[in-house]
Amino acid sequence: METFIIATKNQGKVKEFRELFAKYNIQTVGLEELDKDIPDVEETGATFEENAALKAETISSLLEIPVLADDSGLEIDALHKAPGVYSARYAGEDKNDQRNLEKVLEEMSDKENRAARFVCVLALAVPGQETVLKRGTCEGSILYHSKGENGFGYDPVFQPQGYEVSMAQLTAEEKNAISHRADALRQMEEFIQSNRV
Numbered sequence: 551m552e553t554f555i556i557a558t559k560n561q562g563k564v565k566e567f568r569e570l571f572a573k574y575n576i577q578t579v580g581l582e583e584l585d586k587d588i589p590d591v592e593e594t595g596a597t598f599e600e601n602a603a604l605k606a607e608t609i610s611s612l613l614e615i616p617v618l619a620d621d622s623g624l625e626i627d628a629l630h631k632a633p634g635v636y637s638a639r640y641a642g643e644d645k646n647d648q649r650n651l652e653k654v655l656e657e658m659s660d661k662e663n664r665a666a667r668f669v670c671v672l673a674l675a676v677p678g679q680e681t682v683l684k685r686g687t688c689e690g691s692i693l694y695h696s697k698g699e700n701g702f703g704y705d706p707v708f709q710p711q712g713y714e715v716s717m718a719q720l721t722a723e724e725k726n727a728i729s730h731r732a733d734a735l736r737q738m739e740e741f742i743q744s745n746r747v
């Protein structure tokens with residue numbers, strides 16, 4: 551089976567990419583599964599696109615092979631699109647999912663407009679080629695309390711549009727059918743196919 555490198559250290563993303571790529575018969579590997587010690591890429595960009603490209607291009611140059619990176623997060627309308635590109639570090643530099651979602655619940659406790667979306671930008675960097683960027687979204691709303699155990703990150707406080715449960719109450723299969731990550735990957739499909747390694 552072919553293998554694709556995903557430039558991420560997030561095990562929640564690694565699991566979802568493994569599931570999403572299975573239908574292409576491609577195996578995916580996260581950075582922590584590689585033998586090499588890969589340095590953290592500083593996410594200095596102002597947009598998901600900039601950060602996704604930064605991660606994909608840095609790791610692709612280092613390994614000299616095609617690399618896919620994911621920069622994602624939660625945009626909340628009542629918070630002027632925060633936490634946005636700062637989603638991973640919303641409650642502090644130590645990147646704690648639980649504290650991040652508690653901060654969202656607190657900031658949203660008095661807000662009537664609950665509209666929000668998950669955004670995922672995928673960047674495919676191939677040595678000697680221009681990086682390809684694709685953006686996927688999943689619309690929904692912010693709950694008043696967290697519920698559910700599945701998924702990762704902000705899933706327990708996010709209710710996808712058309713559902714009465716949180717993203718964390720969906721099965722992996724159900725989330726993968728509607729997620730921002732699946733949406734972005736569908737758009738990236740032809741580029742993945744033409745860069746099978």
Ligand SMILES: O=P(O)(O)OP(=O)(O)OP(=O)(O)OC[C@H]1O[C@@H](n2cnc3c(O)ncnc32)[C@H](O)[C@@H]1O
Nearest residue numbers: 558559560620621622623624637638702703704705
């Ligand atoms: O940069 P890498 O190494 O890929 O890992 P990361 O966790 O730092 O990833 P990001 O910089 O893209 O930050 C994404 C943030 O958005 C959250 N997030 C992304 N996708 C999500 C999803 O499908 N469900 C819930 N939260 C998600 C995630 O928990 C992080 O807090």
Ligand SMILES: [Mg+2]
Nearest residue numbers: 560593621638
């Ligand atoms: Mg990150």
